[in-house]
Amino acid sequence: MPGRNNKARKWPDPVQIQLTGSGGQGLILAGIILAEAALKDGFHVAQTQVYGPEARGGASRAEVIIGSRPIDYPHVERPDILLALTQEACDKYIAENTRDSVVITDSLLVSAVPKTSAAVSKLPVITTAREVGREMVANIVALGALNSVTGLVSWPSLVEAVLDRAPAGTAELNKKALAAGRSLAVSDSRE
Amino acid sequence: MPGRNNKARKWPDPVQIQLTGSGGQGLILAGIILAEAALKDGFHVAQTQVYGPEARGGASRAEVIIGSRPIDYPHVERPDILLALTQEACDKYIAENTRDSVVITDSLLVSAVPKTSAAVSKLPVITTAREVGREMVANIVALGALNSVTGLVSWPSLVEAVLDRAPAGTAELNKKALAAGRSLAVSDSRE
Numbered sequence: 001m002p003g004r005n006n007k008a009r010k011w012p013d014p015v016q017i018q019l020t021g022s023g024g025q026g027l028i029l030a031g032i033i034l035a036e037a038a039l040k041d042g043f044h045v046a047q048t049q050v051y052g053p054e055a056r057g058g059a060s061r062a063e064v065i066i067g068s069r070p071i072d073y074p075h076v077e078r079p080d081i082l083l084a085l086t087q088e089a090c091d092k093y094i095a096e097n098t099r100d101s102v103v104i105t106d107s108l109l110v111s112a113v114p115k116t117s118a119a120v121s122k123l124p125v126i127t128t129a130r131e132v133g134r135e136m137v138a139n140i141v142a143l144g145a146l147n148s149v150t151g152l153v154s155w156p157s158l159v160e161a162v163l164d165r166a167p168a169g170t171a172e173l174n175k176k177a178l179a180a181g182r183s184l185a186v187s188d189s190r191e
Numbered sequence: 192m193p194g195r196n197n198k199a200r201k202w203p204d205p206v207q208i209q210l211t212g213s214g215g216q217g218l219i220l221a222g223i224i225l226a227e228a229a230l231k232d233g234f235h236v237a238q239t240q241v242y243g244p245e246a247r248g249g250a251s252r253a254e255v256i257i258g259s260r261p262i263d264y265p266h267v268e269r270p271d272i273l274l275a276l277t278q279e280a281c282d283k284y285i286a287e288n289t290r291d292s293v294v295i296t297d298s299l300l301v302s303a304v305p306k307t308s309a310a311v312s313k314l315p316v317i318t319t320a321r322e323v324g325r326e327m328v329a330n331i332v333a334l335g336a337l338n339s340v341t342g343l344v345s346w347p348s349l350v351e352a353v354l355d356r357a358p359a360g361t362a363e364l365n366k367k368a369l370a371a372g373r374s375l376a377v378s379d380s381r382e
């Protein structure tokens with residue numbers, strides 16, 4: 001059922017998403033926002049964060065499962081959609097992908113994508129976040145790009161979920177970041 | 192390794208915790224707080240929330256796994272520790288327990304605990320939250336009680352994690368709720 005925006009593709013129900021990179025890239029918050037957007041769309045959600053005491057700098061992973069029915073088993077077994085914002089994350093998690101998965105990597109931080117039969121989009125997420133104004137919105141740029149590529153949730157719900165979680169005074173910056181991420185992927189898919 | 196406070200009991204590493212009840216009882220926030228307290232103590236953590244669009248009123252479940260090494264498999268297979276704040280949650284999740292588990296239920300909302308070989312503490316979590324001032328701090332009372340019974344995390348870390356997440360103006364209420372929960376379980380274990 002997720003994928004109401006996406007004419008081209010029907011996702012499994014539930015659909016499994018992994019957001020991976022390094023601590024400090026805000027992927028845990030991105031997972032929470034994606035889960036909350038899906039809830040607003042009326043889906044059932046499971047959302048997992050895995051972290052260590054070295055959170056900033058170490059590896060970071062968030063998982064979101066979105067379905068039309070209650071999620072009984074909240075662990076991602078095989079991601080249908082993988083975001084990998086570092087080379088380390090890409091190397092580690094792409095192996096778990098098989099064909100039919102969609103992978104989004106950062107074109108600045110991921111130089112070599114391991115051989116895979118997944119559909120890979122290399123997008124300048126980090127660079128775009130810097131251009132928008134602050135690298136710390138890379139997670140929001142990434143969400144915009146991911147939702148453009150996958151059509152997982154509705155844009156109004158995603159905007160609302162981003163703004164619900166935006167720290168005071170950063171609403172405009174975050175809206176700009178989401179929009180920049182969104183057009184990033186649209187322009188990519190036109191290539 | 193978790194359980195540094197607990198002289199009587201050594202938990203498996205990692206230790207698996209399920210917090211269950213109904214939406215609106217704040218169990219998802221309780222899971223986040225417990226995870227953040229464990230991080231402050233230097234542990235690795237995985238933390239999962241499962242929810243549906245009917246969040247308020249429907250069933251709610253949060254899972255936390257705490258270990259001394261990175262958590263590879265973030266799904267609770269068998270809870271070592273189960274908090275059940277409603278009869279429905281108690282009925283549903285206690286079956287997954289086996290001997291050696293610890294179960295904490297609310298003495299007001301859970302009238303009948305299914306037959307189990309787990310160690311069960313029935314504690315007046317909801318009633319205490321009302322006495323402290325607001326039923327909405329039942330999740331914090333529950334965390335205090337749970338940590339008293341289990342000794343999972345250090346008290347300074349738990350207090351800090353509660354205050355990090357307390358909405359503006361509620362720090363004192365939340366500290367009082369945590370302390371009330373803590374003494375609840377201590378007095379229970381003296382009976």
